Amino acid sequence: MSHVLCWGDVGWDVYAGRPAPLPGGCALNVATALRAAGAEVAVGGALGPDGAPLRRYLQRLGVDTAALLELEGPTPRQELRVLADGEREFAEYRPGVLLRYDPGAALDPIRACRLLYVPVFDHTLPWVRWVLEQAPHTRLALDLMNLSDVDPAFMELAVDRAAYVFAGLHAERQAAEVERLAGFARRTGAATVVTTLGPRGASAHTREGRLDLPAPPVPGGVVDTTGCGDAVAGTFLAHAERGAPLPAALGAALERAARVAGHLGAVGPLEPEAEEG
Secondary structure, eight states, X not given: OOOEEEXXXXXXXXXXXXXXXXXXXXXXXXXXXXXXXTOOEEEEEEEOGGGHHHHHHHHHHTOBOTXXXXXXXXXXXXXEEEOTTSOEEEEEEEXXXXXXXXXXXXXXXXXXXXEEEEEOSTTTHHHHHHHHHHSXXXXXXXXXXXXXXXXXXXHHHHHHHOSEEEEEOXXXXXXXXXXXXXXXXXXXXXXXXXXXXXXXXXXXXXXXXXXXXXXXXOTTOOSOOXXXXXXXXXXXXXXXXXXXXXXXXXXXXXXXXXXXXXXXXXXXXXXXXXXXX
């Protein structure tokens, strides 16, 4: 039981004005960050036949893709565009084969992993509830994204049941949600909660208190913030699971996010064959 299983969406990010999509999806992005930080990683979920280059990309990194099934249908796609300041604006999300995926197919890989990372949104929320019922002793890292697909009751459940909880929030508009998560994290046995706050950096909340770190400068300036939150999650998990102190783990995570913000795409420039034709 030595590896992290990233279980969720592996897909294509379709950029407005760019003819070929780039690899994306939270599970792929987080697995990439984990591997860059030296962790042993597997990925689970589903691809369509058009996702074969994504599998090859992960395999070249040394990621175990045995639990990444191929189903008939399209690989998930996220349409987005990059704004003038490098922030990204999401458009249509097409889940493709995720709509046909049976979470029961991952039971054995879940039981074999040390830690299960799941990005929580509409299509994966039922997967998390299934895990809580079918494999209740699984150590979990749950990414609640911007909280748009979860309610306060699930937020509380996530912090109580997981080892780590992540959320990408707006420091001003979602200040109440940051404090709500911090309150849950102060309980005995609760998760370590990491909230990324865009250009404001990130905060880590534990029973002992709160740690705030600023965002480091982006070398060359911000190009595209897609995948920055995933970079924080994967890097933080790799360091925390090795026993790194909280400031070191969060600092390394923010440094990785700054490097990601400096290039187009969540995982950066790829070899030509890794892009879909």
